[in-house]
Amino acid sequence: MTTILFELGCEELPPKSLKNLRDALQASVRAQLNEADISFDSMKAFAAPRRLALQIQGISDKQPDRSEQKRGPAIKAAFDTDGNPTRAAMGFAKGLGIEASELITINTDKGDYVGFEQVLHGKATAELLPQIFQTALDNLPIAKRMRSGTSRDEFVRPVQWAVLMQDDSVINSTIQGHQTGQQTRGHRFHSPDYHTINHANDYESLLDSLKVIADFDKRQNLISHQVKALADEINAKAIVPQDLLDEVTALVDFPIALRASFEARFLQVPQEALISTMQADQKYFCLTDKEGTLQPYFIFITNIESKDASQIIEGNEKVVRPRLADAEFFFLQDQKQPLFALTESLKTRVFQDQLGTIWEKSERIAKLAAFIAALLQQQGKQIDIDDTVRAAILSKADLASSLVGEYPDLQGIAGTYYARLNGEPEAVAASLEEQYLPKFSGDALPQTPIGICLALADRLDTLVGIFGIGQAPTGSKDPFSLRRSAIGILRILIEKQLPINLVALVEQAIKNYADTDGSKIAKMGDTFTQVMAFLNSRYRAMYTEQGVSVDTIQAVQAINPHMPLDFDQRIRAVQAFSELPEAEPLADSNKRVANILAKSEVAVADKVDEALLSEPAEQALYSAVHQAQTAVQPLLAQANYTQVLQTLASLDQPLTQFFDGVMVNSDDAALKNNRLALLKQVRALFLTVADISELQL
Structure with missing residues (x-):
């Protein structure tokens, strides 16, 4: 069980894609290792402006051996009457590189066959890893790849170096056209030279000493804490959209937050314009007071540990001033005519x-x-x-x-x-x-x-x-x-x-x-x-x-309500109904009722002839339906669909007993049509809310 380190060093990677590239690389390698049956304890992904890396700890040295059974011709075809192998058996053995005498008998429910149990020895992990990493790089979600110089290898940015190590030794291979080694590079300005990684476990600590915080999440947390601390100093609140935070994190190796200011006169401009230009163009974090009003300050993240931070602050203030002045100019220019006058150009x-x-x-x-x-x-x-x-x-x-x-x-x-x-x-x-x-x-x-x-x-x-x-x-x-x-x-x-x-x-x-x-x-x-x-x-x-489950939505859509508020009230009612113990049998019964009515060859009457109700079960159902009709009318007027369905839950037992004790398709046409009319009333009651026959409970 060892540690593997992979690092691909590049020119600055696209900041808006860096986090996705890291996650995709890790997911692909993890999936390939699982598919190759290579176990490991943990995997950590790193992403910084000039690198993507993976550190895999506790990885097995090789794939486990596995046995594989090869099945050949049937016993009858493999041996003649004297027990000697036939040409079929010898051909099968030759294909496996063994003697016919090494064949075994495999018993199956379809008869006995000759076969062979062979052991497939697992490959060394170090042998498989170069292709695994290259495949992962090839499958990264990159919209447009580029080639560097005369190289035919394509990647999102020109590749400068590649590291592939197993503990303290290099796994020799070629990845993205670069020979793998054990040398990495630090911060572009603070530590630009190559440095040797003595052991795969030393990767993160070595880069920390070279002014590179390779862990994306660690770098992001550091930025968040620094920004909050600087905002707290002036009793302000920083605006930190997640997309902007991700982008800024991807732009720096060694983040240092600094606070700067701009002239208060710019605050007369709509603050949304100022925030927009500072966030989109400068990647700044704007500051507001507790009420959300923009303050004349901003926080930016620098990638350099300067001996004189004031110069960096002044430089950023100088850069942002013309952008804010542009916004001010446009705002004042628009006010030279009333808003209504602008409609003419529309x-x-x-x-x-x-x-x-x-x-x-x-x-x-x-x-x-x-x-x-x-x-x-x-x-x-x-x-x-x-x-x-x-x-x-x-x-x-x-x-x-x-x-x-x-x-x-x-x-x-x-x-x-x-x-x-x-x-x-x-x-x-x-x-x-x-x-x-x-x-x-x-x-x-x-x-x-x-x-x-x-x-x-x-x-x-x-x-x-x-x-x-x-x-x-x-x-x-x-x-x-x-x-x-x-x-x-x-x-x-x-x-x-x-x-x-x-x-x-x-x-x-x-x-x-x-x-x-x-x-x-x-x-x-x-x-x-x-x-x-x-x-x-x-x-x-x-x-x-x-x-919300799809069948609940379909149950309401089946009756096609045209008022969205009414649709929502029905959805909530069906959701509540689905939790009732009577829901499942009632849904099944409604399916049965719908099928019976659909198969009727004659038009089903709307009214039930009470005199024709001869069976106790149909009399009981008729009585329950009549009571339910009376009970739900005021509830429907109030759009209280939840209570309507709860009331209709009382039909569960009468409906079940009806199907158990009454023959709907009676030979007597009058009885049959009357029973269909009764079921039609049951169906109509439920359709006042939704078609619960659509429910899959």
């Missing part, structure tokens, strides 16, 4: 070739948002329709601003700032940012009523338009993010507890296209059908992410 900006300009889209959003606002008013929401229309007309205005032109991720945010500066009502201003929520899975939803109207109207207009021109998402292609938009619509209607019918919304969105320019959408009926089907298909993706 009349020449194309939203989509076949769907017209962004201005035309804004007009459609205004109509649809007003329609939704009227629905909210009917439900008792406090919302001004005129303000809603005003917000919709301004909703895309900031797309023509200089600030959004430079920082596209500020769309909506810039509009909110400019609307407030122009004295627009706060309800209007706040909605301009909220229209884009949610931006991703799990993101916050719009909070204001107008923001909700804009968010729904914008997504519905795009959804209907793109489907209307026949460009629905296919496979992995979804250039307009329609899948995300559809889930956003469902989330808003459900989580904001809005009892709004999707049919009404989609119909109104299509009508808006017809009113402006009917030629944009040729087949409006087909568009409606496709959009509704698309929205309904998103339920599965949304609820499976929440851990």
Whole structure:
């Protein structure tokens, strides 16, 4: 049991991919070792700007020996009547490189055969490892590989050295075109020369002494602690997005955090613009106060242990100043005209070739948002329709601003700032940012009523338009993010507890296209059908992410409710029902009822003739159904589907006894049809909530 060390030294690896490259390398090597039946105690992966490495401890020296049984011809064909081997037996033995006398008899349930038990000796681990590591490197998720110089070997960056050791000795091989050795390199500036690794176990400690913290997670934790300590010194809080933290960790071998500052005058600029440029362009960690207001400081990570850190700080302050000044210039330039004036240029900006300009889209959003606002008013929401229309007309205005032109991720945010500066009502201003929520899975939803109207109207207009021109998402292609938009619509209607019918919304969105320019959408009926089907298909993706079983979703989808809030209430009811002891037999009984009714050759009556109920079991079921119908009516009026299903659970015993004691397909046609009518009422009761025959319990 020994330690293996593998290291591939390169020019600086792509920082946004480094963590994934480390994980993929480790996963591939682990899988290959398991497949080769090579045991090991532990495996540790390392990743730094100029290296990927693996240290495998307690690895076995060789594969275990294993026996393999080879089966030949049947005994009857292998030996003649005198017991001498036939040509078939001798040919089989010769193929194995043995004498026919060494053959054994193998007994099987299909007869006896000749065979041979041979021992396959395991290969030495050191012999297998070079190919294992090369295969792992070949399979790394690298979008585009490169060749260096005259070498034909390809990798994400030019390879400089390769290390492959078993304890204190080198495993001689060639990996990525480089002869393996036991020399590594330290920090590019602090320790640039080659250094010998005396033992595979010394790898991490040696690099630590050479100013390289090779452990990615250790390096990241060190950065996090340093950043927090510097922020605490000025009673601030650092903004540390995980993606940025991963990228910064991948950029440095020996992280040292330093705090710098910028002029307070830049704080008049929307802080989102300042944060965007400092994070995206400079890889800085911005600082806010406890309320989330940006402070005139930032923290950066340097890769050099400087004797005079103040010079590095001054250099970074000098670099960031022009970027902040650019943001300030764009912000002030935009204020030379009111936000509404920017809408004029939207009349020449194309939203989509076949769907017209962004201005035309804004007009459609205004109509649809007003329609939704009227629905909210009917439900008792406090919302001004005129303000809603005003917000919709301004909703895309900031797309023509200089600030959004430079920082596209500020769309909506810039509009909110400019609307407030122009004295627009706060309800209007706040909605301009909220229209884009949610931006991703799990993101916050719009909070204001107008923001909700804009968010729904914008997504519905795009959804209907793109489907209307026949460009629905296919496979992995979804250039307009329609899948995300559809889930956003469902989330808003459900989580904001809005009892709004999707049919009404989609119909109104299509009508808006017809009113402006009917030629944009040729087949409006087909568009409606496709959009509704698309929205309904998103339920599965949304609820499976929440851990809801597929059969529960299918049970609700089977009755096709058009109100997302109602759909959600049914989902929760079916989930609760599934936990009841009666759920499984009732689901099975519903399958049976559905099958019986489906096979009926005549139309089944809606009413049951009580006089024809001759068997006690069918009389009992009829009575239970009648009681259940009375009990669930007020519950359905309240959409209390959970209580409805719990009430219907009382039908378990009567339904089971009915099937045990009553022949549905009686020879008497009247009796048969009456019993089918009774089962139809049972089926109808459950379908008021969901088709529980879909449940797989």
